[in-house]
Amino acid sequence: MIQVRNLKKTFGPKVAVNGVSFTVEKGEVLGFLGPNGAGKSTTMRMITGFIPPTEGEVKIGGHSIVDQPIEAKRLIGYLPENAPSYADMTVLGFLTFTAELRGLSGAGQKKAVERVVEMCFLENVLHQSVETLSKGYRHRTCFAQSIIHDPEVLILDEPTDGLDPNQKHEVRTLIRRMGEKKAIIFSTHILEEVEAVCSRAIIIDRGTIVANGTPSELKQRSAHAGAVTVRIGEGSAAAVKGKLDGLNLVERAVVIGESPATVRAFPRKQVGSEDLARAISDVALKERWSLLELHTEEGRLDEVFRSITLPDTKASKEEAK
C-alpha cells in the first residue's frame, strides 16, 4: 500500500532525510523510531503530501503523492504531530467538517462521525469547543479525524503522546486492531509500544534507516540477547560466578548484584541459549543452589536503540556490563 523509494529532503544545506526506502503492506503496523530530529516527522510529512520530497517518490496504493495527490490523499488518514485542530470549533463541528472534506455526506457522514466518536470515547465532549478540552481529549479528537473515512493507510505521528496510561492502552489496542486490515505507520518514543503493537519497526537516525526488522529481530541485536541470568538465595555471587565461568559453554560471567547473588552468563558464539540454560540448571542442581530465578534474556529494545543511535562508545561500554 505504501511504497517509499529513496526519499530525500534537504532544507537549505541541512539534509533532513537521506535515501529512505521501505514498503508497508495491508495488515502491517510499522513502528517508526528514532531520536528527536532524526527525520521521522519530515518523512511522514512527505508521505502524506504536506511537503514535497527533494528526491525520490512516494506511492500510496499505486498513486504518486506528487503527481496524483488527490487520489493518494483520499486513501490516507493522518494524525500530525501535536494533533492540531481548529480551536474555535466544537468536537462535533470539527469532525463533521473533516468528514465533509473527505467527501462524506448525509447518512454516511452521520454514521462515520458516530463511529469515531464511539471509538475514541468523545461522547462527553461532543458539544464542547476544542480549545476548552484537555490535551488527551484534543489528541483523541484529532485521532478521530484521521480515521473518519476508514482509510486504508494510516499515518500517525506520535499517537499516544500526552495520553494517560489507560488512554495509551486504548489507543494501542485500537491501532493493533485496525492494523489487521490497514497499512499503518506510526512514530513513537515509547519502545514498549513498539513491542506491543508493531509487526515491524524501523529505526531512523540522522535521516537514514539504521535498522529494519520485527521487534524480536531487533531485540536479538542487543548484547544481552541470549545471556542467562541466575539469582540464588544463599551463597556469594563470586562463588556462583566462579562455577559459571568454569562451564565451557560460557564465554564470561558477570556479577549483577549481591544478596541475593545475581550473575549473568554470556554464551560463547554458536551456543544456543537453551543449551546454556540447561547447563546452568544442571550446575544448580549439583551445587544444591536455592534457585530464585533463572531466565534467558531476550534483549531489550531500548539497548538496541541506544547502541544504534548513540554514535560514541559510551553506549557500547554500558551495554557490555
Added chain:
Amino acid sequence: MKPIITIAKRELSGYFASPVAFVFIVIFLLLSGFFTFMVAGFFERGQASLEAFFAWHPWLYLFLVPAVGMRMWSEERRLGTIELLLTMPVTPWQAIVGKFIAAWAVVGLALALTFPVWITVNYLGNPDNGVIFAGYLGSFLMGGAYLAITAMTSAMTRNQVVAFIVSVVLSLFLILAGYPPVTDLLVQWAKPWLVDGIAAFSVMSHFESIQKGVLDSRDLLYFLSVIGFSLFTTGVIVRAHRAG
C-alpha cells in the same frame, strides 16, 4: 467545487464563533455613519446621493479589512492546522478560494447592513439608484481587493500582527498612488505619463469612476486582476512554505 463550499462554510462559522465578524461589522457601521453624517455633512450637502458615504470607504477598509483577513492563513500556520488542511484531498486552490470567499462574505454582509443609509436618501430625495448600486458594487470589489492582499500577507507569516501591518502598508500604497494630493505632488517632477501610469495602479481612480456610476470594464478588470494576482501569489507562498 464542493470542498470550496465546505471550507468557506467552516471559515464563516469561525468568523462568527469568535468576535471578529461582529466587531468588524459594528465598527464599520459606526465609523461609516460617523464619517457620512458628521464629517462629510450628509444632510448639509442637500444632495440626493451617497457620495459622502462612499468617499470614506477606501480609508475605512484600509484598517478594517486587514483586521478581518489577517488570521486567514497565519492562524492556520500558528495552530498547525495547515498540515491537516493540506493533507486532506483538497487542492491548495480550493482552500485559498474557500477562505477568501468566506472573508469576502463578511465584508459583503457589513456593506449590506448599511442599507438604512440607502433608505434614508430615498426617503429624503430622488437619488439615481443605478449610481448607488454601482457604488456598492465598487465598494464590494475594493474590499475584495484589499482582502486578497491581506490573504497574501497572511500566508507569509504566522504572526497576525505582522500580516495586519504589511497589508495596511500595501493597501495604503494602492490608495496613495492615485490620491489627488499625492499625484499633484508627483506631477511637479515626474512626467505626466509616469504619474498616470502609477495612478492606474491605485484603487482611488478606479473606485471613483465606478462610484460616479460609470461601470467601465477596465475598472472592473482592475479590481478582479488585483484579486486574481494576490490570490495567485498566496498560492505560490503557501506552496513555497510547504517546500520548507
